[in-house]
Amino acid sequence: MRNATGGTRYAVAVLATLAVAFVALPQVYGNQSVLFTMMTYMALAQGLNLVYGFTGYLPFGYVGFFGTGAYACSILVTFTGLPVLLCVIGGGLAALLIGLILGPLLRLSGAYFSIANLAASQIIYYVVSNEALKPLTGGPYGIKIDQVFAPTASYAAMLVVLLLTTALAAYFRLSRFGLGLRAMHQNPISAAVAGVNIVRARLVVWLVSATVAGLIGGVYAWNLSVFYPDAVFTLEISVFAIVFALFGGVGTVIGPLLGAGLLYTFYAAIGVSTPQYFQLLYGSLIVFLVLFLPNGLVSLLVRRKLHVL
Amino acid sequence: MSSEPLLRLENIEKRFGGLIVLHEQSFSVSAGEILGLVGPNGSGKTTTINVISGVLRANSGRILFEGKEIRNQPIFRIARLGINRSFQVPKCFRAMSARENIEVAATFGAHAPVDVDAILDEIGLLRHAGEPAGSLTVNQQKMLDLGRALATNPRLLLIDEIGAGLNPSELGAIAALLKSLAARGIALIVVEHLLEFLNRITDRVIVLGAGRMLFEGSLAEASRHPDVVAAFIGG
């Protein structure tokens, strides 16, 4: 493509900025757990953007992959004693498996897909948190892997996952594969007639996005090391990822990062103590965005003829 | 020209629920030939194109392209085999530039490298190459839709009502373009209401009525055939 080298340079710059920022920030801002959670939401918003921004499928149950990753990682740590990084990768693979099982959902159109995906995530949650699975998952009493607790190492791991997810978004944006995705997003039948294997392209994006969420969940569990099922399956996680991505602008690389960065900062300032006010704010924000700014913050940059990756 | 036709339909039947929209369709087209498909609204013309291009699945029968059965192939594979089409209502990638529209098909649908500029020139959009498809006029979008089909290097091209809404000089240009494509060896199936336009590019037509083939032969004979007259007046 024409802009391939310029685009690649832009992508490298975005990745470098992210890396430098999250390496440097703990030196100037003491609360590393806030920074960690911000990276988690940036990565989740970006991971959700992979599938929503590039195919138009909005995975309302995205949290299901995140929770699956968190639990798969924790279970592997508990029962196998494998190195924790391998357990994190196991979390990604478990989410990939769930993504494969849910693959047939991609036959559904927009809103039906979203709700069916939501139902799937609730099923996973109810199964994992069920009393009957207490020996494996701890059931409603949660799970504990504090033997591998390592805040700095898991912080670094989350940064790597964030960079990986962002690199994937850049790939979707700049590659030949991404050209097919854009065409498919705008008109699936025309894309197929133009020779794009739309069924496979959708499935690939879906599985990549699921795997990423599983990895994020795995690292999150490692960082938390003790948690209840609610903490990794609450619908709020899907909701935040959706709102953050929409606010920044989906289908771009920098949009979800900006959206998550800005809104999570705001959340950390007011939302933790008064979640209702934050909920009111983002609820109104969604209504406003849909009606007046459906392409998010970055569309303001595009209107000023700024190049947006 | 080889004796084996490029495309052959054998007893193709298509049903929507209990409604049979294509009855036992059998016909063939050879390389470099233009076949007109005419008939009243709802007679199955567009359905025929949809079935050949894979957008719809036929319920029974065979579709042979170069002797190979393609009836149950997915759309993209049929496109890569060398069958492409335009749409009655052009389906462009609206947020992409005209050039990118062509590039998608050249990238995914063609086996050999495609000269994107040459195609843009051929469809008269070279000057508009950088504009988003959604901002082009409907007629320009129709041409872009055709260009998208051409960019896959098709050997069989299915054209769905490209003439509607064009003025006489535009119709003349399209007729010349379609004839030049046939002269290159591309087979064309052209669905058209404008019989005068069709008459300029081919003499061989199939007349459909309520999903049945009523007539196959020259356009002049067709207009005198009693079944055809009845279908048009009755339908």
Next chain:
Amino acid sequence: MALLEYALVGGILYGVFFSLVGIGLNLVFGVMRMINLAHGQFIMLGGFGAYLLSSHLGLNPVFGIPLAVAGGIVIGWPLYYAVVPRLQRSNDPEMLSFILFFGIAQVIEAVTLLVFGADQHSLPDSALGSGNIGVLGQDFPDSWWVAVAVSVLCIGGLYLYLSSTRLGFATRAIMADRDEARTTGIDVDRVAAIAFVIGLSLAGIAGVFVPYMVGSVSPSIGGGLTTTSFAIIIIGSLGNPLGTVVGGLVFGIGTMLMQTYYASWSNLVPYALLLVIVLIRPSGLLGKAVRSA
């Protein structure tokens, strides 16, 4: 045997009530081709309306019914005209409306939380009669029977509205084909706005009885009610409001059987039903839900 009979009779009662819970969502979908993701929050508002009436004014909660209708008009009419025509002109009405109603759901939930707090509220048991009525030797509280009677009246009323009034006829025309209806001279937006108001009112009325059927009302119950409603209308027939009754009964009986025999898994019922149906018979039961490519 008594357990099974209890589950079946209870399931039917529960299912009839949940038909009312889902029917507004289905009507709105049928007419507007939009999924009102705030449906459960409107039900929740109905529940809080009834709670306010009974706890602050000492009125019988059934007065929540006219309140729900008034609320449906006051909220639904302006909301329709403020957002729906604009969305329908956008490039992706299905997804954008879905997201917008989700935002509205969040606003409603947040406001309710700010006003009432996160606590669960229940309504006085005796307000709808303190006894039990038995069928086949199985006793169910009076409040259940009142809820079921109101559900039957509402669903029957909707049926009559659709089948034998001029507006209902126009509504059905819009459900069949919105553009075609417009060309025949129907004021599509007015008829659809009325359907939206009816949909919200029915949700509110269902909400009045939620504290009795589910146990309590709290700001957070909306999301679950929306998903349950969606499952019910998918099991029935999407876009056909009366098919909802079938979905309600399947859901009600399924839930009661699970609660009786595998209690800890019963909250899985609506989600599992939804998923199984979309995966096994996406075209049969859903019709338009499947992508063409």
